[in-house]
Amino acid sequence: MADTLDSLETRPPAQREQELMARLPALVARAQTAPGWGRILQGVDAAAINSRAALAQLPVTRKSELMKLQSAIAPFGGLNTTAVGQLSRVFMSPGPIFDPEGRGSDWWRFSRPLYAAGVRSGGLLQNCFAYHFTPAAFMVEGGAARIGCAVIPAGIGQTEMQVQAMSELRPDTYVGTPSFLRIIIERAREMGADISSVKQALVGAEALPESLRAWFAANGVARVFQTYGSADVGSIAYETDTDGVLDPGMVLDEDIILEIVRPGSGDPVAAGEIGEVVLTVFNPDYPLIRFATGDLSAILAPLPGARGSRSRSNTRIRGWLGRADQTTKVRAMFVHPAQVHEIARRHPEIVKARLVVSGQMAQDVMTLHCEVADPAGYGDGAAIIDSIRELTKLRAEVRFVARGSLPSDGKIIDDVRDYK
Numbered sequence: 156m157a158d159t160l161d162s163l164e165t166r167p168p169a170q171r172e173q174e175l176m177a178r179l180p181a182l183v184a185r186a187q188t189a190p191g192w193g194r195i196l197q198g199v200d201a202a203a204i205n206s207r208a209a210l211a212q213l214p215v216t217r218k219s220e221l222m223k224l225q226s227a228i229a230p231f232g233g234l235n236t237t238a239v240g241q242l243s244r245v246f247m248s249p250g251p252i253f254d255p256e257g258r259g260s261d262w263w264r265f266s267r268p269l270y271a272a273g274v275r276s277g278g279l280l281q282n283c284f285a286y287h288f289t290p291a292a293f294m295v296e297g298g299a300a301r302i303g304c305a306v307i308p309a310g311i312g313q314t315e316m317q318v319q320a321m322s323e324l325r326p327d328t329y330v331g332t333p334s335f336l337r338i339i340i341e342r343a344r345e346m347g348a349d350i351s352s353v354k355q356a357l358v359g360a361e362a363l364p365e366s367l368r369a370w371f372a373a374n375g376v377a378r379v380f381q382t383y384g385s386a387d388v389g390s391i392a393y394e395t396d397t398d399g400v401l402d403p404g405m406v407l408d409e410d411i412i413l414e415i416v417r418p419g420s421g422d423p424v425a426a427g428e429i430g431e432v433v434l435t436v437f438n439p440d441y442p443l444i445r446f447a448t449g450d451l452s453a454i455l456a457p458l459p460g461a462r463g464s465r466s467r468s469n470t471r472i473r474g475w476l477g478r479a480d481q482t483t484k485v486r487a488m489f490v491h492p493a494q495v496h497e498i499a500r501r502h503p504e505i506v507k508a509r510l511v512v513s514g515q516m517a518q519d520v521m522t523l524h525c526e527v528a529d530p531a532g533y534g535d536g537a538a539i540i541d542s543i544r545e546l547t548k549l550r551a552e553v554r555f556v557a558r559g560s561l562p563s564d565g566k567i568i569d570d571v572r573d574y575k
Contacts, residue, residue, distance in 0.1 A: 158397070160270040160302075163409045164467045168457070171469065175412055178437060179204050183213075186442040191224060191233025196444065210445065211414065215421040215433060217447040218387065219480060222250050231255055237440040246290045246386060254290060254386045257440035263290065264408050265298030268382040268393030271406075271467075272357040274328050276303030281321060281353070283331030283339075284360075286310045290386050291360065295330050298390075304328075311335065318343045318350060325352040329376070333358040333367055340374050351375055357382055357393075362475075381405065383475055385448060388436055392474070397466050404455040404471040410437040413470060414445070415454055418479040418567045419492025421445065429453045429565030431479035432472075451476040451565040481568040485512055485519045485549055492567040494546045498523065501542050504533065509561050510551075512570045519572065521551035530555040 159165055166174075184201035186192035195214055203209055216224075216234075224232030230239065230253040237257055239245065244256040256262055274280060280299060284291035286308060299306050307320055311331070317339050320326075329336050336356055343350045355378035356371065363381050371379045380394040383405055392405035407413055412435040414423050424430040432450045436443040455471040482491045490510065499508040507526040514520040523543060527533060536553030543551040 159467060160267055164267070164406075164469065166468060168468055168470075171409075176205050176207070179206075179210065179412075179435070182435070182437055182442055183444060185236055185439065186234075186444055189233050189236045189442075191228055191231075192236075192442070192444065194233070207412075207414075210412065210435065211421065211423060213421075213445050215416070215445045215447045216443075218385075218449050219447075221252050221387070225253055229253075231441070234443070235441050242440065244290070244293065247288050248386055252386075255441050256290060256293060257438075259440070261297045261301040262438075262440075263294035263297055263384070263389030264410055265294040265382075265384075265390050266301040267298075267408060268357055268380070268384075268390055269295070269298045269304070269328075269330070270302060271393055271395045272328065272380040272382075273355040273378055274299065274302055274304050274357070278302075278304040278328060279307065279324065279326040280304055280328035280330055281307045281309050281317070281324075281326040283309050283311060283317065283329065283335055290389075294384065294389060314338055314342045315346070318346055318348045321350040321353060322348040327352055327354055329353050329356040329358075331356075331358065332361045333363045333371075333379070334361055336371065336376070337367065340371075340376075354378065356380070359384065381474065387441075388434055388443065388446065388448070389438075391432070391434065391448075392472055395467055402466070402471070405474045406467045406471050407469045409469065411435070413454075413472070415452065415472075416447070417496065418451070418481065418565060419494070419496040421447075422496075426454050427456070428563045429473075429476060431565070447479075449478055449480050451479050453565075476565065479565065481566060481570075483512055483568055483570045485521055485547075488547065488549055490521075490547050490549070490568060495523070495567050497546055498539065498542050499525075502539050504528070505539075506558050507561055509566060510568045512568065512572055514572055521547075521549060522554055523551055524554050524556055524561060526558050526561055527555050528558060530557055 180201050183204045187196050242255050243258045246254045282295045286292040357380050359382040368379050382393040384390045390408050392407050395402045414433040415430040416433050418431045432448045432452050434446050452472045495510050499505040504527050505525045509524045511522045539553050
């Protein structure tokens with residue numbers, strides 16, 4: 156079976172980078188025509204945004220801000236460059252947060268994860284993502300249409316009907332959450348139904364433990380791949396294999412520029428370090444410029460050349476590693492990662508900072524751990540303590556530690572309080 160959907164996936168990394176950077180100025184210019192982006196990117200010379208260094212100077216727009224933006228300019232915060240009536244669909248997630256879908260082919264770019272999972276023209280997949288208010292099922296529809304695969308629009312729930320559809324229509328692929336696939340397999344066993352036609356699955360929206368992947372293999376679904384996406388971005392990254400062997404991590408979509416930044420800031424972290432996923436998405440209807448997803452991940456080292464020339468050459472990430480929003484409440488006051496970042500910015504001697512909240516309920520203790528060049532050379536950190544009090548309105552201690560001693564896990568605030 157052909158390994159990739161198209162030649163974009165096997166481009167030399169330097170060529171991909173050059174082509175993405177060449178596309179950036181036009182994306183920024185188009186975004187600036189929307190009132191929301193026009194305000195966010197006010198004064199930016201779009202023609203000058205043609206490198207990662209230039210991109211990194213632009214402000215970060217956080218997913219957590221979407222509700223506020225959309226309340227100010229309905230329904231999409233003025234981030235859409237296509238009028239609402241010219242879109243294909245409008246979705247509503249809890250909050251509410253509204254997400255658009257344009258009329259372009261494979262608008263959510265979902266054909267790549269489907270193809271990597273084994274979906275092919277002439278196949279039949281059972282789509283068990285929700286069709287109600289949220290875009291996940293429609294992401295699958297668009298990707299399947301591009302590939303030329305038929306879809307059973309099964310949605311969620313009605314487990315016995317799901318089993319009946321699989322038994323009688325004989326789809327080769329399941330798409331949905333991993334937990335629901337397990338429920339279907341177990342119900343089919345109870346019903347004595349044959350659903351052995353399903354040999355592969357693309358799963359998302361939940362974690363897939365390796366123990367569950369092994370369970371699927373033992374129960375007839377030999378190929379199970381994860382995908383990572385969101386209702387605002389669409390497909391972000393997805394699992395692949397080479398010659399039947401699962402590749403490490405997840406490969407990025409071809410229409411995305413990824414940055415991994417220190418949570419609470421827009422500053423890129425070193426390669427391999429865990430940080431917040433920030434994306435620039437080449438979407439003509441809903442361009443996203445340095446969009447902070449709130450998710451944690453890290454970049455993996457490139458696959459060795461021995462994996463073969465057919466392997467996808469794009470950047471790989473470790474997948475979803477948790478949430479970057481580590482806001483916590485201390486003595487009735489919220490403390491945000493952005494405040495920790497501002498404290499570090501005010502004191503250049505701090506290479507890296509981590510706020511540890513310890514103690515017991517109603518006896519909170521805040522300690523700012525600061526990586527510095529010489530832990531013995533900064534005294535009691537009185538100036539830093541003053542900055543903490545000014546920015547958070549709370550008392551805290553400071554502890555200086557050697558460079559490289561804080562964990563590289565993406566945490567800016569570590570809440571270790573004992574709530575027992």
